[in-house]
Amino acid sequence: MSEVAVMHHAVEPAESPLTPESWGKLGMWVFLAGDAMSFGGLIVAYGILRYASPNWPVPSQVLGINLTAFMTFLLICSSVTMVLSLSAVKSGDQKGLMKFLGLTILGGLLFLGCQAYEWTHLITERLPELGLSFRAHLFATTFFILTGFHGMHVTGGVIYNSAVLAACLRGRYGAKHVEIAGLYWHFVDLVWILIFTFVYLL
Amino acid sequence: MATEHAAHAEPNYIGVFWWLLALTIVEIAVIYMPLTKLVIAFLLVSLALSKAALVALYFMHLKFERLTLGIIALTPLILCVFLILMLTPDIFPS
Numbered sequence: 001m002s003e004v005a006v007m008h009h010a011v012e013p014a015e016s017p018l019t020p021e022s023w024g025k026l027g028m029w030v031f032l033a034g035d036a037m038s039f040g041g042l043i044v045a046y047g048i049l050r051y052a053s054p055n056w057p058v059p060s061q062v063l064g065i066n067l068t069a070f071m072t073f074l075l076i077c078s079s080v081t082m083v084l085s086l087s088a089v090k091s092g093d094q095k096g097l098m099k100f101l102g103l104t105i106l107g108g109l110l111f112l113g114c115q116a117y118e119w120t121h122l123i124t125e126r127l128p129e130l131g132l133s134f135r136a137h138l139f140a141t142t143f144f145i146l147t148g149f150h151g152m153h154v155t156g157g158v159i160y161n162s163a164v165l166a167a168c169l170r171g172r173y174g175a176k177h178v179e180i181a182g183l184y185w186h187f188v189d190l191v192w193i194l195i196f197t198f199v200y201l202l
Numbered sequence: 203m204a205t206e207h208a209a210h211a212e213p214n215y216i217g218v219f220w221w222l223l224a225l226t227i228v229e230i231a232v233i234y235m236p237l238t239k240l241v242i243a244f245l246l247v248s249l250a251l252s253k254a255a256l257v258a259l260y261f262m263h264l265k266f267e268r269l270t271l272g273i274i275a276l277t278p279l280i281l282c283v284f285l286i287l288m289l290t291p292d293i294f295p296s
Contacts, residue, residue, distance in 0.1 A: 047286075073226070197229065
């Protein structure tokens with residue numbers, strides 16, 4: 001048993017396998033593997049429904065690619081600020097942590113704002129115009145379930161990151177917790193990369 | 203994938219960012235190219251998986267974790283491929 005594990009004997013009874021830094025990190029990875037299965041199941045179901053439907057519209061002609069490309073850019077940027085906030089907290093730079101984690105949260109909020117705008121536009125104008133509204137076509141069903149499930153994850157991530165930032169500012173949380181929150185946030189970014197490709201571009 | 207978790211040099215995050223940005227632009231360019239549907243689909247899936255791998259390996263530090271953790275992370279992908287194979291009778295009814 002390593003020295004670190006002995007030191008934290010009261011808090012962590014044994015060293016976590018695979019992730020000696022913390023049990024939480026292993027827990028987050030296992031959760032993400034399960035969550036990836038949820039997304040995987042939804043994406044595969046979407047693929048099969050699309051393949052089996054005779055008149056599936058071309059997504060890039062129905063959905064706005066420019067806005068979603070910008071949303072992709074936002075999430076990639078917020079992933080970068082997330083890793084920068086981890087670097088900051090590791091070197092004890094509280095100001096840098098506030099700045100970069102704050103920017104990450106802002107990126108998430110902007111993403112949600114864009115998605116709210118996109119959904120409103122699609123639901124009230126674009127989809128009814130094309131006869132693709134929720135009740136009329138599986139295109140809308142699969143689109144809203146996939147982007148909605150992801151949007152809920154972003155919402156959860158924004159709340160999670162805000163809670164971690166607040167706890168860091170009060171000195172209760174440190175690098176370990178920021179790293180675990182980062183894993184979740186990067187996962188949300190990773191899933192969006194796949195959704196952007198399969199739902200919008202393909 | 204390194205089995206050593208001890209101190210590693212921080213990866214070049216900004217470099218990864220530029221790669222992700224470039225691959226996204228290539229993806230958008232691909233859908234406007236005069237290629238057959240199958241080629242476009244193949245290119246898009248490869249590009250998306252490369253981007254996902256970049257995020258997992260560098261931002262999520264999977265490159266610097268133990269191999270078993272990487273296998274846990276890969277499990278959903280393997281199971282999804284399995285799911286698609288199991289559903290082929292539904293996709294291509296005889």
